[in-house]
Amino acid sequence: MIKAVIFDLDGTLLDRDNSLKKMLLSQYYAITALQKIDFSIYSERFIELDQRGYVWKDIVYQQLINEYQLDITRDELLADYLERFEHHCISFNGMHELLNEIRSKNIKLGVITNGYSEFQRSNIRGLGITDYFDVIIVSEEEQIKKPEMEIFKRALHRLQVTANEAIYVGDHPQKDVEGCITAGMIGIWKEDLYYTKPEVSCHTINELSEVTDIINDLNRNFCTSTNARRLTNPLLQ
Known part of the structure; x- marks a missing residue:
């Protein structure tokens, strides 16, 4: 039995894919430094670098900062991610x-x-x-x-x-x-x-x-x- x-x-x-997309939209409009680039660019590149969660976010954020010369630190973005994701979880x-x-x-x-x-x-x-x-x-x-x-x-x-x-x-x-x-x-x-x-x-x-x-x-x-x-x-x- x-x-x-x-x-x-x-x-x-x-449903991590949709949860992540929802979180990224919220993060983008909450953090002015990210709005230097279009949301579609930010979202698509993040998802690509993330590799379905198998790359930890400190690496993902640092790469985004380097590529788009964003005026914010990796640690600030990572802290926001860790706090924000829980509130955008979709089953x-x-x-x-x-x-x-x-x-x-x-x-x-x-x-x-x-x-x-x-x-x-x-x-x-x-x-x-x-x-x-x-x-x-x-x-x-x-x-x-x-x-x-x-x-x-x-x-x-x-x-x-x-x-x-x-x-x-x-x-x-x-x-x-x-x-x-x-x-x-x-x-x-x-x-x-x-x-x-x-x-x-x-x-x-x-x-x-x-x-x-x-x-x-x-x-x-x-x-x-x-x-x-x-x-x-x-x-x-």
């Missing part, structure tokens, strides 16, 4: 409904996310979902990150479930899907056209609401196989 569902954050629960459709549905089934919930602790936890607050989770694991705190097997094992230990009782949902084929499957978990890839399909066998979804169907199917199959074993083994009857 499925006893826990663990999620990635960016690109899975948090993917159906997130709250899914989390409520899983909770109603008495299934535990967790998050494993790579990144800086304070920033990632502020984004979870920004989505308004902190209280849903039994466990929140951030790579900076753990000093390990996905796809290392140990970070998944720590989540399982803290949730007090075995690997085959847990589902992990993420958008990155290697860091999320292959990582969790290596740890023995059931992997769900939240399809993202930016990435190629995972090489390992896994479930695939386009919308968060589809996770419920997978949970139901897995639990139904578990019950069917358990009943079959009971019928064929007198000691289990």
Whole structure:
């Protein structure tokens, strides 16, 4: 039976692309020094340098300052980013409904996310979902990150479930899907056209609401196989 569902954050629960665009618009009109260039130029170049969050913002901002000779410091822009992003977090459709549905089934919930602790936890607050989770694991705190097997094992230990009782949902084929499957978990890839399909066998979804169907199917199959074993083994009857 499925006893826990663990999620990635960016690109899975948090619609980071649209959250970032919303934050950049707010930042641009709040900081006069940025208005030296057109917003479209600022936004497009930021997103290009950001590489979907895999380049930290001190590097991104310094490059923007250098390229466009902006009269502001990297640290000022970074501080604004860290304070502002939380207030512009957008979830993917159906997130709250899914989390409520899983909770109603008495299934535990967790998050494993790579990144800086304070920033990632502020984004979870920004989505308004902190209280849903039994466990929140951030790579900076753990000093390990996905796809290392140990970070998944720590989540399982803290949730007090075995690997085959847990589902992990993420958008990155290697860091999320292959990582969790290596740890023995059931992997769900939240399809993202930016990435190629995972090489390992896994479930695939386009919308968060589809996770419920997978949970139901897995639990139904578990019950069917358990009943079959009971019928064929007198000691289990």
